[in-house]
Amino acid sequence: MRTxxxxxxxxxxxxxxLVAAGAESPTIAHEAKCPVxxxxxVQDTDKLDNEVALKFGRKRIEYRCxxxxxxxxxxxxxxxxxxxxxxxKGKPVLLSRKExxxxxxxxxxxxxxxxxxHRDCQLGYRALTTRxxxxxxxxxNADLLKDAKPLGLEQMLEVAK
Amino acid sequence: xxxxxxxxxxETRKRGNGRSxxxxxxxxxxxxHFLISLFLVAAAAAGQPPRDLPPLPEKxxxxxxxxxxxxxxxxxxxxxxxxxxxxKLARDLNAVAVGHAMAYEDxxxxxxxxxxxxxxxxxxxxxxxxxxxxxxxxxxSPTFGRRYGVxxxxxxxxxxxxxxxxxxxxxxxxxxxxxxxxxxRLWKFYFESVPYAVTPLPMNMEFxxxxxxxxxxxxxxxxxxxxxxxxxxxxxxxxxMLYRASAEDQRAAYExxxxxxxxxxxxxxxxxxxxxxxxVSPIFAARFPHIANAFDNLHMLHDLVNDILxxxxxxxxxxxxxxxxxxxxxxxxxxxxxxPGRRRQEAGGSKQEGLHDHRHxxxxxxxxxxxxxxxxxxxxxxxxxxxxxxxxxxSMPLWDGEDWWRxxxxxxxxxxxxxxxxxxxxxMSAETKGRSLLRIPTEKPxxxxxxxxxxxxxxxxxxxxxxxxxxxxxxxxxxEWSRAFSSLAAFAAYVKANxxxxxxKALSFEDWAKREGRKPxxxxxxxxxxxxxxxxxxxxx
Numbered sequence: 001m002r003t004x005x006x007x008x009x010x011x012x013x014x015x016x017x018l019v020a021a022g023a024e025s026p027t028i029a030h031e032a033k034c035p036v037x038x039x040x041x042v043q044d045t046d047k048l049d050n051e052v053a054l055k056f057g058r059k060r061i062e063y064r065c066x067x068x069x070x071x072x073x074x075x076x077x078x079x080x081x082x083x084x085x086x087x088x089k090g091k092p093v094l095l096s097r098k099e100x101x102x103x104x105x106x107x108x109x110x111x112x113x114x115x116x117x118h119r120d121c122q123l124g125y126r127a128l129t130t131r132x133x134x135x136x137x138x139x140x141n142a143d144l145l146k147d148a149k150p151l152g153l154e155q156m157l158e159v160a161k
Numbered sequence: 162x163x164x165x166x167x168x169x170x171x172e173t174r175k176r177g178n179g180r181s182x183x184x185x186x187x188x189x190x191x192x193x194h195f196l197i198s199l200f201l202v203a204a205a206a207a208g209q210p211p212r213d214l215p216p217l218p219e220k221x222x223x224x225x226x227x228x229x230x231x232x233x234x235x236x237x238x239x240x241x242x243x244x245x246x247x248x249k250l251a252r253d254l255n256a257v258a259v260g261h262a263m264a265y266e267d268x269x270x271x272x273x274x275x276x277x278x279x280x281x282x283x284x285x286x287x288x289x290x291x292x293x294x295x296x297x298x299x300x301x302s303p304t305f306g307r308r309y310g311v312x313x314x315x316x317x318x319x320x321x322x323x324x325x326x327x328x329x330x331x332x333x334x335x336x337x338x339x340x341x342x343x344x345x346r347l348w349k350f351y352f353e354s355v356p357y358a359v360t361p362l363p364m365n366m367e368f369x370x371x372x373x374x375x376x377x378x379x380x381x382x383x384x385x386x387x388x389x390x391x392x393x394x395x396x397x398x399x400x401x402m403l404y405r406a407s408a409e410d411q412r413a414a415y416e417x418x419x420x421x422x423x424x425x426x427x428x429x430x431x432x433x434x435x436x437x438x439x440x441v442s443p444i445f446a447a448r449f450p451h452i453a454n455a456f457d458n459l460h461m462l463h464d465l466v467n468d469i470l471x472x473x474x475x476x477x478x479x480x481x482x483x484x485x486x487x488x489x490x491x492x493x494x495x496x497x498x499x500x501p502g503r504r505r506q507e508a509g510g511s512k513q514e515g516l517h518d519h520r521h522x523x524x525x526x527x528x529x530x531x532x533x534x535x536x537x538x539x540x541x542x543x544x545x546x547x548x549x550x551x552x553x554x555x556s557m558p559l560w561d562g563e564d565w566w567r568x569x570x571x572x573x574x575x576x577x578x579x580x581x582x583x584x585x586x587x588x589m590s591a592e593t594k595g596r597s598l599l600r601i602p603t604e605k606p607x608x609x610x611x612x613x614x615x616x617x618x619x620x621x622x623x624x625x626x627x628x629x630x631x632x633x634x635x636x637x638x639x640x641e642w643s644r645a646f647s648s649l650a651a652f653a654a655y656v657k658a659n660x661x662x663x664x665x666k667a668l669s670f671e672d673w674a675k676r677e678g679r680k681p682x683x684x685x686x687x688x689x690x691x692x693x694x695x696x697x698x699x700x701x702x
Contacts, residue, residue: 057617058675058677059617060592
């Protein structure tokens with residue numbers, strides 16, 4: 001059995017090795033690759049949530065954008081919920097599929113579904129709680145989204161087919 | 162702390178292997194250099210750029226040119242053919258043997274052009290309808306056997322080690338400690354009784370996969386290469402599934418592993434490199450690193466041979482010589498006196514330096530260095546960079562030394578990862594799409610709780626009476642506050658011995674399976690020296 005001091009020494013060594021190898025700072029988030037686009041899932045920050053999560057039974061799978069999560073929802077049979085980060089920290093838009101029918105909460109939610117390079121997908125495919133929030137989001141990312149139109153749930157489902 | 166198994170094995174190896182007489186050395190003084198010159202001129206005239214082929218070593222052991230027919234068979238054992246205790250696995254392994262033999266026979270009988278179509282179709286039919294009994298590969302690939310007799314004997318010899326170690330693990334008669342001892346005996350028999358043993362040292366895969374002909378096969382025959390790598394995936398993944406598992410757990414686990422093999426692994430053509438044993442069976446590889454290395458090296462020998470045979474710019478004579486060289490590169494004889502973890506420096510910085518590079522990843526003595534990676538960080542497709550010495554969920558150091566067996570594993574989506582505690586295993590499984598298999602040690606090294614997760618993350622186990630401790634805190638201490646026990650009494654004894662856990666409640670499997678931990682506070686995402694070390698090579702050079 002290892003002692004406490006040897007464990008601390010090991011931890012220090014490993015953290016040292018990782019830092020030396022160019023590791024990023026420790027985070028509280030668990031970072032993964034998106035199962036659809038295989039790119040890193042963009043992590044939440046103090047001010048903005050970015051991780052999209054699909055909840056299916058006891059599974060909680062993270063995606064890089066709401067497009068990837070909706071697209072992959074086809075591969076699950078049964079009820080599921082997608083937690084799509086919005087413009088409000090800690091208040092995701094919830095997309096639920098129950099007995100094959102989709103619904104969204106809050107009902108005022110609109111989506112950006114603008115074709116962008118997938119490296120920017122968390123900006124180009126985004127859920128927002130209101131139309132006003134959509135306008136602000138597009139204005140803040142005008143270089144990428146200048147022609148973006150607000151989409152309802154049905155339109156977003158069509159985009160992510 | 163006792164000596165690591167790796168060191169014990171290495172000391173045993175250094176003491177000598179009892180092979181009588183040693184290899185006869187045959188000078189290759191009459192090598193027909195003029196033939197190479199003629200070929201290079203002809204190739205240049207035909208518009209193909211001539212490439213330098215590495216020469217045969219100066220001296221080679223006599224057995225490497227043996228043309229006698231040597232039939233090799235199993236060592237006697239009451240466990241022989243116990244793989245049939247897991248019937249689906251046994252039949253899938255029978256089909257693997259047919260697939261290998263069919264592809265090799267077509268490759269050397271002028272049918273390489275139909276490998277991706279007719280041959281693939283024939284093999285796929287066998288894989289979907291596996292034979293009940295193991296076929297004699299020599300009967301399926303007679304031409305290949307006649308032409309490359311020694312190579313076939315090298316393959317067969319290590320395949321027998323594969324088969325018998327699996328028989329031992331699937332035995333219902335042997336206890337777990339008896340199985341460990343028998344596997345070591347089989348290794349000794351493999352390593353000492355004939356000269357065909359493949360080296361048990363970790364090899365530099367970047368060097369071996371960097372030959373002038375490397376990647377030719379996967380470029381030309383991606384579907385059949387996918388099948389070969391799918392076989393190698395199964396031949397690795399089955400070990401952790403069988404190791405220290407009851408017969409019931411083995412069969413349940415193969416439902417998950419077999420589905421992954423048949424639905425995905427056989428048909429993948431996007432792998433940048435062959436599956437490595439320790440990637441898919443990290444626990445068995447930690448216990449028997451020499452065997453893990455030998456199997457990886459055997460699989461690399463398959464790749465070298467495939468690439469040589471698929472390279473049209475190489476003449477038949479050169480193919481024979483390059484295959485002889487490939488056998489030598491991977492043979493135990495070529496690395497006598499060398500040690501795991503070390504690099505032998507060649508005088509004058511020879512190009513062969515990579516051949517004697519036996520470094521391995523930190524915490525994984527059963528896996529050699531790979532393209533563009535460092536001993537501290539490994540890169541895996543779809544997973545990115547990771548430290549193999551740390552938990553893949555919380556980044557804390559994994560158990561090592563005499564506690565190597567305490568690491569749980571999560572197997573899902575074609576990979577198998579070691580984690581530090583049961584909570585890390587459960588939550589990592591919940592964050593992973595699809596079915597998964599969790600392997601959770603208790604306080605006893607030979608009592609492992611096998612847990613199967615369905616697509617929706619519902620967990621099931623066949624182990625009765627298992628009890629969990631989960632007093633969640635910082636993951637700096639998860640090896641203490643998250644544990645599994647074979648009984649309530651074992652739980653109580655542990656809590657009593659650790660006063661700071663006083664008052665901790667024992668969780669039944671059902672209660673434990675419903676929980677969800679917080680995201681680990683200690684998690685660090687490692688950043689490697691490049692985005693993807695295989696990117697510049699693509700999947701095919």
